[in-house]
Amino acid sequence: MQLAVIHSRAVVGMDSPEVTVEVHLSAGLPSFSIVGLPETSVKEAKERVRSALLNAGFDFPARRIVVNLAPADLPKEGGRFDLPIAIGILAASEQCQSDKLSQVELAGELALSGELRPVQGVIPAVIASQQANRQLMLPETNGAEAALIEASHCVTARHLLAVTSWLNGQSELALALPAKLNKQPLQHADMQDVIGQQQAKRALTIAAAGRHHLLFYGPPGTGKTMLASRLPGILPTMSVQEALASATVYSISHQGFNASNWRQRPFRAPHHSSSAVALVGGGSQPRPGEISLAHHGVLFLDELPEFDRKVLDMLRQPLESGQITISRAARQLDFPAQFQLIAAMNPSPCGNWGNPHVGCRSTPDEIRRYLNKLSGPLLDRFDMSLEVPALPADKLHQQQSDGESSATIRQRVELARLKQLQRQGCTNAQLSSSQLHQFCLLSPDNLTLLQRIVQQFGLSARAHQRIIKVARTIADLDGSDSIAQTHLTEAVSYRAVERLMQQLAN
CATH class of the missing domain: 3.30.230.10 (Ribosomal Protein S5; domain 2)
Known part of the structure; x- marks a missing residue:
């Protein structure tokens, strides 16, 4: 032969x-x-x-x-x-x-x-x-x-x-035999280690329950990164379908694949010097980037304004569609990118604008240039934004946190996530416009209140819908079948970045 x-x-x-x-x-x-x-x-x-x-x-x-x-x-x-x-x-x-x-x-x-x-x-x-x-x-x-x-x-x-x-x-x-799975999930840092910052913990719980994109801002050293690093410990375990989709991305990448931990949600935290190809994928032979490696997991961007603006704006389309299309002369490739975006930033170059304990050294023009590194359409895609203030000096020496542990929070998150999947087949952050009208009805009074807030802050239609989605998640955490006014007002309170920009404009 x-x-x-x-x-x-x-x-x-x-x-x-x-x-x-x-x-x-x-x-x-x-x-x-x-x-x-x-x-x-x-x-x-x-x-x-x-x-x-x-x-x-x-x-x-x-x-x-x-x-x-x-x-x-x-x-x-x-x-x-x-x-x-x-x-x-x-x-x-x-x-x-x-x-x-x-x-x-x-x-x-x-x-x-x-x-x-x-x-x-x-x-x-x-x-x-x-x-x-x-x-x-x-x-x-x-x-x-x-x-x-x-x-x-x-x-x-x-x-x-x-x-x-x-x-x-x-x-x-x-x-081929399956690897021996780790019966215990990976040991993540516990939420109980964070002293104070109860509102930030609450926001993180809501974000985990509804898979909402979240932006923290505040002075240096207030716990923004510490809080974000504890998000994996309160997220639900991936389903088999989600885990297999995530494993497929790692299978074709150069990151390596650990079959024993394949049901753990990925948590990616690239450095702010990352290039566009590293973040969204590409190359002469296209490879998945960080947003695809975070598929069905979390992408954490620390020091958000330090990223190149063009690189950050490339996230806008994947945040909406859940995938990234890499086009080359010879072929066009699609990579999945259904990730949850968590970001942290300082409000000014020196970091202390708005800090009552430390004076700000940045001029108004420097602050505007710093914050203008983030485009309005990108900020509009965050479901929630929250200021993480500096703690009082007496709080810093507190021996033990007065908050819940990650295990306790995770139980509530899993119950809320299960309720969403049973009701609509997806998380609240993924609701379409038609599903929003079907599952997130507002009373006439609440609708009037929301319309007034949208007009006052000049919010977009996208921000209007995201407020309703966050309110729906808060209602799910409370075990409520309908969105009450308290749920809606709390959801509106997580639009701090609009208030920050409005304060800067004035």
């Missing part, structure tokens, strides 16, 4: 298209060519495959070897084609049987010793192989990730020799 055909999978965005690896041996001077739009890492497979075959005890054919990765117009990258190429050479040179090759798909990077190393994009590859009715063979270290897909029937191997023995019918490969 001079020609062997092996099935494999590439990774393009969130998809895993099929790649047919064709290996042909012919007469002529010994050579090894790989065609089919391979990237540098794929071209280097020639040396890895040659050494792996020799170190595993196989003969490397002294023939003219041509490897075609079809389709030819699809870019291929990474070491995932090492194993298919090696098996193709062995099958074409009749050093292993080829009977099973039409029913299986192979993916794996080869070490020079012949051992198999893990590859990226396992979850979409498993799903695609299921749809093609083929069995996927992966490196052993990818087994726990592959086992997240029910009825995947993937098999794993540690060495090239185990794969050839399986193809020859001499042994069986182990099925």
Whole structure:
């Protein structure tokens, strides 16, 4: 047999298209060519495959070897084609049987010793192989990730020799087994460690219950970052569907994937020097950015005005649509981005504008330039904003917090979130306009009050709707079926950034 055909999978965005690896041996001077739009890492497979075959005890054919990765117009990258190429050479040179090759798909990077190393994009590859009715063979270290897909029937191997023995019918490969899940959730910092700031804790609880975007502002050292870092400890556990969607993003990224903690919501906190590509995704071969890595989790942006304004404005569309579209000349890729945005900032360059205990060193023009780094449309997309004031000196030496623990708050958040899902099938922050009229009806008095507030502060239609959504979440936390005036007035109180801008304008 001079020609062997092996099935494999590439990774393009969130998809895993099929790649047919064709290996042909012919007469002529010994050579090894790989065609089919391979990237540098794929071209280097020639040396890895040659050494792996020799170190595993196989003969490397002294023939003219041509490897075609079809389709030819699809870019291929990474070491995932090492194993298919090696098996193709062995099958074409009749050093292993080829009977099973039409029913299986192979993916794996080869070490020079012949051992198999893990590859990226396992979850979409498993799903695609299921749809093609083929069995996927992966490196052993990818087994726990592959086992997240029910009825995947993937098999794993540690060495090239185990794969050839399986193809020859001499042994069986182990099925991919799930990792041992951590029964206890990750230990997050407890909310009870935060002294004072009861209103900020209340706002964080509401944000967690309804998945609302929240902005904290205040002087340095008042606990804004401390509060935000405790949000994961009060969030509900992800559903299986949410966890699988988040795991798929990590599977195709360079971040690494821990299958034992796959039900934990991601919490991403990029530095303010992050580029647009790092935050929203992109690159010559588009990769998911921080907003996609925070899918079904939290994206925390500390020191918000220190981010580049153009970078921040790129968040506006994903915040509304829940996905990011990366367009390139050759293709267009979509990445999911249903994240909860939590941000913190100072009200001025020196940080002390409005602080009764410390004088502000910034001039009004400096404050305007500082706050103008944040565009109005971006600020309008925050459901809630709140000032976190400096604590009195006597509070700083308090030995114990007088607030609830994260575990207690989480129970109330889970009950409120469950109520939302049972009523409308989504969180309150995700309500559409039609659902808003159906599930968030206001009494005539409350409607008149809200209209008056909107006119007074010049709020947009988006802000009008977000106030109602927050009020609905507050009612859910109180166990109320309807939105009362107290719920609405509390929701209005979480529009501090509009009051801040109005004060600056005056």
